[in-house]
Each structure stands twice: as structure tokens, then as C-alpha cells.
Amino acid sequence: MESIYFNEExxxxxxxxxxxxxxxxxxxxxxxxxxxxxxxxxxxKMGEQGYLxxxxxxxxxxxxxxxxxxxIFIEETSKAGLGGFAAAVGVHEFMSVAHIAETGSxxxxxxxxxxxxxxxxxxxxAVTEPIAGSDVGNIRTSAKKEGDFYIINGSKxxxxxxxxxxxxxxxxxxxxxxxxxxxxxIVIDMNSEGITRSxxxxxxxxxxxxxxxxxxxxxxxxxxxxxEENKGFYYIMESFQLxxxxxxxxxxxxxxxxLNITLQYMxxxxxxxxxxxxxxxxxxRMSNMITDVEICKQFVYHTSWMHNNKKFAVKESTMAKLxxxxxxxxVTDECLQMFGGYGYMDEYPISRFYRDARVGTIxxxxxxxxxxxxAKIVIDDKRYDSTYKGDKEYSETKAQxxxxxxxxxQANTAKEIILSLEKRFRPEKAEGINTIIHFFVSGDNGGDxxxxxxxxxxxxxxxxxxEAKCTVKVKDSIYEELELGKRGAEMAVAFGKIKIxxxxxxxxxxxxxxxxx
Numbered sequence: 001m002e003s004i005y006f007n008e009e010x011x012x013x014x015x016x017x018x019x020x021x022x023x024x025x026x027x028x029x030x031x032x033x034x035x036x037x038x039x040x041x042x043x044x045k046m047g048e049q050g051y052l053x054x055x056x057x058x059x060x061x062x063x064x065x066x067x068x069x070x071x072i073f074i075e076e077t078s079k080a081g082l083g084g085f086a087a088a089v090g091v092h093e094f095m096s097v098a099h100i101a102e103t104g105s106x107x108x109x110x111x112x113x114x115x116x117x118x119x120x121x122x123x124x125x126a127v128t129e130p131i132a133g134s135d136v137g138n139i140r141t142s143a144k145k146e147g148d149f150y151i152i153n154g155s156k157x158x159x160x161x162x163x164x165x166x167x168x169x170x171x172x173x174x175x176x177x178x179x180x181x182x183x184x185x186i187v188i189d190m191n192s193e194g195i196t197r198s199x200x201x202x203x204x205x206x207x208x209x210x211x212x213x214x215x216x217x218x219x220x221x222x223x224x225x226x227x228e229e230n231k232g233f234y235y236i237m238e239s240f241q242l243x244x245x246x247x248x249x250x251x252x253x254x255x256x257x258x259l260n261i262t263l264q265y266m267x268x269x270x271x272x273x274x275x276x277x278x279x280x281x282x283x284x285r286m287s288n289m290i291t292d293v294e295i296c297k298q299f300v301y302h303t304s305w306m307h308n309n310k311k312f313a314v315k316e317s318t319m320a321k322l323x324x325x326x327x328x329x330x331v332t333d334e335c336l337q338m339f340g341g342y343g344y345m346d347e348y349p350i351s352r353f354y355r356d357a358r359v360g361t362i363x364x365x366x367x368x369x370x371x372x373x374x375a376k377i378v379i380d381d382k383r384y385d386s387t388y389k390g391d392k393e394y395s396e397t398k399a400q401x402x403x404x405x406x407x408x409x410q411a412n413t414a415k416e417i418i419l420s421l422e423k424r425f426r427p428e429k430a431e432g433i434n435t436i437i438h439f440f441v442s443g444d445n446g447g448d449x450x451x452x453x454x455x456x457x458x459x460x461x462x463x464x465x466x467e468a469k470c471t472v473k474v475k476d477s478i479y480e481e482l483e484l485g486k487r488g489a490e491m492a493v494a495f496g497k498i499k500i501x502x503x504x505x506x507x508x509x510x511x512x513x514x515x516x517x
Contacts, residue, residue, distance in 0.1 A: 005071075005301050005305060006068060010069065010072060013069055014072045017051070020046075020049060021076050021079070021080050024042060024045055025042070025080045025085065026080050026081070029080065029082050032082065032085065033084075033207050035207075036206050037209060038084075038088055038208065040164075043092075043119035044120065045119070046119055047118040047120065050062075051073060052092070052117050052118070053117035054069050054070045055069070055070055056097070056101055057101070060101075060110070060113045061113075061117040061118060062113075067308035068308060070094070074086070074090065074246055074253065075249060075252075076253075077089060078251075078257070079253050079254065079257040081257065081352055081356075082207050082352070082356075083205050083208075083254070084204070084205035084207035085207050086250050087205055088161055088208040090250065092122060092123045092124075092161060093116075094243065095125040095169075095242075096116075096123030096125040096161070096167075096169045097117075097123050098239060099125075099169045099235060100116075100226060101113055102235070103227030104187075104226050104227070105223065108187060112167055121166040121167060122164060122165045122166050123166070123169065124159055124161035124162050124165035124168040124190075125160075125168065125169050126156040126162065126169065126171065127170075127171040127236060128156060128157055128158045129154070129155060129156055129157060130155060136180065136183070136233060136237075137183070137233060139154075139171055139172075139173060140154055140173065141153070141154025141155065141156065141171070142172060142176060143174050143186060145174070145222065148221060149219045149220060149221060149222060150174075150186060150219075150222060150224075151217055151218070152194075152217075152218040152220055153216060153218075154172070154214075154215050155214045155215065156170070157213075158200070159213055160210055162210060162211030162212070163198075163199045163210070163211040164209050165190050166189070166190055167189050168188050168190055168213070169186075169187055170186050171232055171233075171236060172185075172186055172232070174232075175230055178230065178486070179492065179495070180233040181230060181481065182230050183230065183232040183233040183236070184225060184226075184229050184230055184231070185225070185227065185235055185236070186220055186226065187220075187224045187226060188215075188224065189220075192218050192219070192220070193218070193219070194216040194217050194218040195215060195216075196216070197213050197214075198211060198212050199211055202359075203355055203358060203359070204352075204356040204358060204359060237384075240317075240364065241307070241313060241314055241317040241318075242317075244317045244365065244370075245300075245303055245304065245313075245320060247321050247363070247364050248296075248303070248317070248320035248321045249304065251321075251327065252293060252300050252324045254328050254332075254353060254356075255289075255293045255328045256293055257353075258328075258331050258332050258335050258350065259286070259289060261349055262335040262339070263277070265338065265350075266282065282338065289330075289334060292327055293331065296320075296323055296324050296327055299316075299319070299323070300324060302316070303317055303320045314384040315374065315377045318365075318374055319370075319374060321370055322367060322374070324360075325360035325367070326361055328357045329360065332354045332357040335350060336354050380507065412480070413476070414441050414443065414447075414480050414483075415441070415446060417483045417516065418439055418441070418451070418460060419449075421451055421458060421460050422458050422459065424514040425453075425457075426512055426513060426514060427456040427458075429511055430456050430512050433453055433508060433512065434453060434454050435452075435453045435469045436450060436451070436452050436453075436465075436466045436467065437468060437469065437470050437505075437506070438468040438471045438472065439472045439474075440471065440472065440473045440474075442473075442475050443476030444476065445477075446475070446476040447462060448464050449461065450463065450464055450468075452466065468501075470501050470502040470505040470506050471500075471502075472498065472500055472501075473498070473499040474499070475497075478498060485516075
């Protein structure tokens with residue numbers, strides 16, 4: 001189908017990538033799967049072609065091209081039928097390295113970005129832990145600062161490229177008492193003393209290595225910190241949008257390739273005297289799947305366009321990942337059925353697509369997590385903002401808005417913040433809402449407050465009045481951290497740092513006010 005997103009340069013680039021895949025990857029698929037390892041030389045070959053720095057700065061050896069060149073690269077490598085290889089490349093170029101490119105210092109970019117683009121150093125992203133899983137805010141790997149070093153202790157699991165990588169971008173706790181507000185990202189050389197790695201065996205993605213990593217008093221220079229200390233959670237959450245978009249691109253391309261090889265097989269396979277592509281029930285199954293994949297692909301392209309134009313597409317990236325990974329799972333299952341018994345044989349590419357597809361609905365956020373994020377956006381009216389300093393337009397806008405609000409409101413202490421609710425009130429959001437909230441804030445900067453919302457007017461009173469629909473009990477310092485974005489509300493509630501009598505009422509209440517930053 002003709003596309004508005006690709007020009008002649010893109011098409012030439014696609015031909016180049018496709019030729020590379022057919023020459024350097026597909027012929028070795030079985031060997032890499034059997035060895036459960038991608039040879040180092042393929043990284044060097046990709047580096048020589050510039051494929052590992054497509055969107056990265058020319059200053060460090062990248063090509064600095066628009067995102068649709070990466071879309072093509074992801075599509076064509078995903079069609080190779082080696083899910084493990086595609087995953088390894090995606091983690092290296094678009095996850096581990098991306099954090100360094102976005103918020104890393106010049107020192108980190110010179111040391112790691114340049115080598116990663118060349119393919120001389122392989123990167124991993126280490127976030128997931130044995131007990132944390134999707135709950136990133138609950139990671140326990142610690143980084144204690146001692147002089148010019150961080151001392152790292154803890155473990156990570158399910159880390160793609162974790163066994164053979166030369167460095168890893170690692171999520172650590174730099175403030176153990178601050179919930180997800182105490183997470184940082186640090187680059188760690190994987191040959192450092194105190195690191196042990198064990199390779200994990202998987203159902204699929206056999207060609208990529210997946211590891212469990214242990215850190216025992218590992219010394220890492222403080223200059224290996226990415227961006228600002230304790231901002232790591234926000235960097236990770238933002239990078240998830242790209243990670244999920246990449247998963248959507250790869251899954252859609254994979255589904256398209258599965259359909260292609262299945263159509264070819266159906267044309268060649270005969271039953272009852274005719275090709276099986278002549279049986280109506282099979283034809284209609286295929287036509288439905290082809291339609292679903294084409295619709296999904298166009299939405300993925302639209303989301304890629306949003307990313308290319310610096311739009312923070314949380315909803316669209318999440319929807320794309322949700323639909324594309326589930327669709328790939330369905331398509332590979334249905335198409336394997338077309339092959340009959342042959343589909344269950346290792347020598348048929350469909351069998352590899354089948355076992356590789358299953359993990360797509362787990363990595364980068366499970367299907368259930370995707371559904372909940374979408375629900376929060378479209379039902380709870382939750383807004384997600386960009387945090388990368390690399391987003392110049394966003395940073396300047398955010399800084400300007402913050403300064404304007406700061407000069408207007410001047411709210412820093414718990415008492416000032418609660419009193420500022422009147423100025424921050426958004427009456428257009430309060431239609432039909434009448435409520436009373438009692439705040440009991442302990443500490444020198446606290447007090448007892450009644451916040452009354454009635455007839456689209458907000459009134460704050462420095463005493464307790466009326467019958468509350470919700471009461472809030474919290475220490476002044478905790479409340480300040482919550483309002484100023486230094487601590488997350490959900491984790492504060494979970495750990496008893498703030499006690500709310502009616503969560504539903506409080507959620508409705510908080511939507512009525514502008515944030516402080």
C-alpha cells in the first residue's frame with residue numbers, strides 16, 4: 001500500500017536494509033538459534049553500515065535521520081524471523097543507548113555512545129528485578145554514594161543482552177526512602193569487579209541472550225550517573241513510549257511476514273485436488289487477518305509520525321503496543337494452523353515466529369498494564385508529561401510555565417500549598433461536583449484545613465468545618481514532596497505515608513487543580 005510517510009530516500013534505505021538482512025542475517029538464523037548467541041561480528045557489520053546510530057547525533061558517529069528510517073530498520077530486521085536478534089538490536093540502540101543520548105553528559109556520550117554506534121560495545125538496559133517486575137518503583141538495587149563512587153548492590157533479571165553486554169544502563173535506588181522519587185540511572189561497565197551473570201533459558205528468542213545479573217559492592221564512578229540523581233523513574237517511564245512503539249513496529253512487521261510466508265505455503269500446498277488457498281473458510285480467515293494487520297500498521301505509522309514530530313504520544317504508543325503484540329500472537333497461532341503438522345516442525349520458519357511471538361505481550365509492559373494505562377488516560381483523565389531535558393521545546397515551555405506559576409502562587413510549604421488551591425482551582429473541571437475535604441497536616445508547616453467545592457467555587461478554610469466526604473492525614477514534609485513531584489501518591493498511600501479515607505473522592509478532587517510544576 002502506498003504510504004504518505006515514506007519518500008524515495010526511505011525506499012532506497014529499505015532496499016539496503018533488506019539486502020543486508022538477506023545476506024548477513026537470514027542465512028545464519030538456525031545457527032544463531034542453536035548456539036543461543038548472536039556473534040559479535042554482526043554488531044560490527046551493522047555499525048559499519050550506520051544502522052546502530054540511525055537517529056543518533058552525527059557528532060558521535062550517528063546518522064541523525066528522521067524516525068521513519070528507524071521504522072524501516074525495525075520492520076526489516078523483524079521480518080527476518082529472528083525475534084531474539086530484533087530484540088537485542090532494539091534494546092541496544094533504542095533503550096540502553098537512548099538514555100545516554102537523551103540525558104547523558106558529554107563524558108558518557110564520548111565514552112559509550114560512540115562505541116555503541118560503531119558496534120564495538122554492546123549495551124543492555126537493566127531495570128527489572130526478581131520481585132519488582134512491572135512495579136518499577138519498587139526496585140531494590142541500591143547505589144550508595146561514597147566519595148567519588150557509587151557502591152552498587154542488588155540484582156536484575158530478564159535482562160536482554162545482559163550476558164554478553166559490555167555496559168548496561170541500570171536503574172538503582174539512590175534514595176531508599178523516596179519511593180520511585182529515589183531512582184536513578186547509572187551506566188555500569190559489565191566487566192567491573194563484583195558483577196556476576198548467569199544466562200537464562202527461554203521458550204523463544206533463542207538467538208538473544210537473557211541474563212540474571214548480581215551486583216556485590218560494585219564501584220561505579222559518580223560521573224556515570226545519567227541525567228539528574230533521583231530522576232531515573234521519570235526517564236524510564238518516558239523511554240517506555242519509544243520501547244512500546246518499537247515493539248508495535250516489530251510486531252506488526254512480524255505479523256505481516258507471517259502472513260506472507262503462510263500465503264506462499266497455501267499456494268503450494270494441495271489438498272483434495274486443489275491448493276488450500278482455494279478453500280473459502282481459509283481464504284476468509286486470511287483476509288480478516290490481513291485487514292487487521294493493515295489497520296494496525298497504519299495506526300503504528302501514525303504513532304511513529306507523532307514520535308518523529310516530538311509529540312509525547314503515551315496513549316497512542318500504549319495502544320499500538322497493546323494491539324500489535326496481541327495481533328502478532330493471534331496471527332502466528334492462526335497461520336501455524338494453516339501449515340498443519342509441518343507448522344510444528346522446527347525447520348519451518350513459522351514455528352520460530354510462533355515461539356518468539358508469545359513474549360511480546362509481556363515485555364515492555366504486559367497487556368494488562370497497557371490496558372490500565374489507557375484506562376487511566378481515557379477514563380481517569382490522567383495526563384503524562386515529558387521529562388527529558390533533551391526535548392528543548394518542552395523544557396523551555398515547562399520552565400516558563402513553572403516560573404509563571406511560581407511567581408503567581410509562591411507555594412512551597414504544606415500550608416502554602418493547601419492555601420494555593422483557591423488560585424489553582426479549575427472551575428471548568430468542576431461542573432456538578434460539590435464536596436468537602438478535610439486535611440489534617442502534622443508538623444510545623446501544617447495545620448487543619450477544610451477545602452469546600454460548591455457551585456464551581458473553591459474555598460479553603462484554616463479549620464475543620466462541615467461533614468467531609470474525604471479526610472486526608474499526612475505529615476507536612478510528605479505532602480510537600482507529593483505536591484512538588486518528588487514523591488508518587490500511589491506509593492505513598494501503599495506505604496501508609498498518607499492516609500486517605502475515600503480514594504475515589506480524592507481522585508475526583510485532585511483533577512480540579514493545576515499542578516504546581
